[in-house]
Amino acid sequence: MGRGVRARARGAPAETSPARRGISGGTPVTAQMQAAVLYGGHDLRLEQRPVPQPGPGEVLLRVAACAVCGSDLHAYHGSHPRIRFPRILGHEFAGTVAAVGSGVSSVAPGARVCAEVDLPCGACSQCHAGRTHLCLRLRTLGFDADGAYAEYVAVPAGNLHPLPPTLSFAAAALVQPLAVAYHGVKHQAGVATGQKVAVLGTGPIGLGAAAVARALGAWVVISSTRDARLEVAQRLGVDETVNVRREDLVARVLELTHGEGVDTVIEAVGGLQDETLQQATQIVRRAGLIVVLGTFPSKRATLRIAEFKDRELAMRGSRGDHQAFGPVIDLLASGAVDPSLFITTTLPLDQAGPGLQMLDEKRAGLVKVILQPVVTG
Ligand SMILES: [Zn+2]
Ligand SMILES: [Zn+2]
Incomplete structure (x- = not known):
């Protein structure tokens, strides 16, 4: 925590204090952010987007690492069954809490976290049975809601998992696929x-x-x-x-x-x-x-x-990462699973397009492409 996270300067975005934006946070949050937005098959555009507002029960995460998934590639080819455009992809990510919405007390700004991506309704029969990953109205970050190919992403606080200090953000971006x-x-x-x-x-x-x-x-x-x-x-x-x-x-x-x-x-x-x-x-x-x-x-x-x-x-x-984040974080932190064998390529966010293409071409030696939207100190 408090590792001096800073956003890269991008066209001098206007600084707006979190208090003025109706959310509580320790670090100033810029009004605009860089995001890689998918507008359709093979149409990925780097854009300035408004930083999302964390709603009640949500946090705003400053994205330090977001891994590229094979399902992102399906979306990139326009063949993902659920995606609607335009959409910010990215569902394998980790970062620092930048601000919290109303009613959030479980986590504070500055916390290093990774996040589950399912957005269950919480009200259907499957949710009541504890199978939130099989929710009848399931939505998923990065497909049904904007994800983490961006400097910031809004996430329900209940989806977050704190990271051990020894786990890097790049390794933490692997928690979701490993889960x-x-x-x-x-x-x-x-x-x-x-x-x-x-x-x-x-x-x-x-x-x-x-x-x-x-x-x-x-x-x-x-x-x-x-x-x-x-x-x-x-x-x-x-x-x-x-x-x-x-x-x-x-x-x-x-x-x-x-x-x-x-x-x-x-x-x-x-x-x-x-x-x-x-x-x-x-x-x-x-x-x-x-x-x-x-x-x-x-x-x-x-x-x-x-x-x-x-x-x-x-x-x-077997669908999704249900109740597996905690055990996987333990496996990575204990060294039982070595994340470095998966992390073969790290790229800045503006290289998201080439990153997807590298994966598509099945380049030799490449396992996971990790995008780094916000450079961490
Ligand atoms: Zn995935
Ligand atoms: Zn449900």
């Missing part, structure tokens, strides 16, 4: 010490799932088409890697498990599910579990349904 992996691996798959887990896919979520499963004490095999990503997986501590371009995944996993198969398969490819889910049914043991973490671009896949019956297989979905 997505954690929810799948721990809550939905129930992975525990001694279990055998196969992770299909080495995107950030697949790598995160493998790292979390290892941290939970599981034996982990991971598959990919990319050697560079398999090397990252090895450095994260996975036990076995399979490049499916060169090796038969099913034969290899059965060989590694003495013909029985793994206890759990985590599907995290995010495409080609017609292929990967069939492989999953072949490498999971009898009475085993398949958890689907990857997104379904085609929204359907063909399953060997007889195998589900005859071998008593089960399949579960």
Whole structure:
């Protein structure tokens, strides 16, 4: 806290005191901010925007780091199912509380935090059952509301998690995607010490799932088409890697498990599910579990349904980062998961467009692009 956060000078925006803007805060907040605004497919514009006002129960966050997600890329291509334009993307972020709206006492200006991105209604049957991530009227920061490809973002105070002093903002921007992996691996798959887990896919979520499963004490095999990503997986501590371009995944996993198969398969490819889910049914043991973490671009896949019956297989979905921020912050702070292996590229906010393109081109050696809207001292 109090690390001398300062906004970069951008065209001398007028300073307005927080008190005059009807919110309480310790640091002067500029009236205008720089933001990367998506107006449609491939139409990302760097603009001056009014700094959002934190409403009742909200805080204004000065964004120190915002990671670029694969779903941002879908939005950038104009193919995200929910997004309406214009929109400020960005749902994997961390920063410093700049001001708080009325009624907020849980956090004070200057606090270093990261934030959950779901905006549940709080009133529907799923919210009442505690499954706010499955809210019937769920909205999400960065898609249904403006996100953190900007110097400031307004966030409900209840979404915030304080950061240990040792955790960098860039590492804290990884908490959300790692929490997505954690929810799948721990809550939905129930992975525990001694279990055998196969992770299909080495995107950030697949790598995160493998790292979390290892941290939970599981034996982990991971598959990919990319050697560079398999090397990252090895450095994260996975036990076995399979490049499916060169090796038969099913034969290899059965060989590694003495013909029985793994206890759990985590599907995290995010495409080609017609292929990967069939492989999953072949490498999971009898009475085993398949958890689907990857997104379904085609929204359907063909399953060997007889195998589900005859071998008593089960399949579960996993959505979002529900109740996983705290455990993930602990995993990062304790060193059980090394964030530096994910943080391959950091860019200023005005390079958001090139950052998205780098991700789109699947540049070798790149895992996560981290934007740094506000330079921190
Ligand atoms: Zn994401
Ligand atoms: Zn709800």
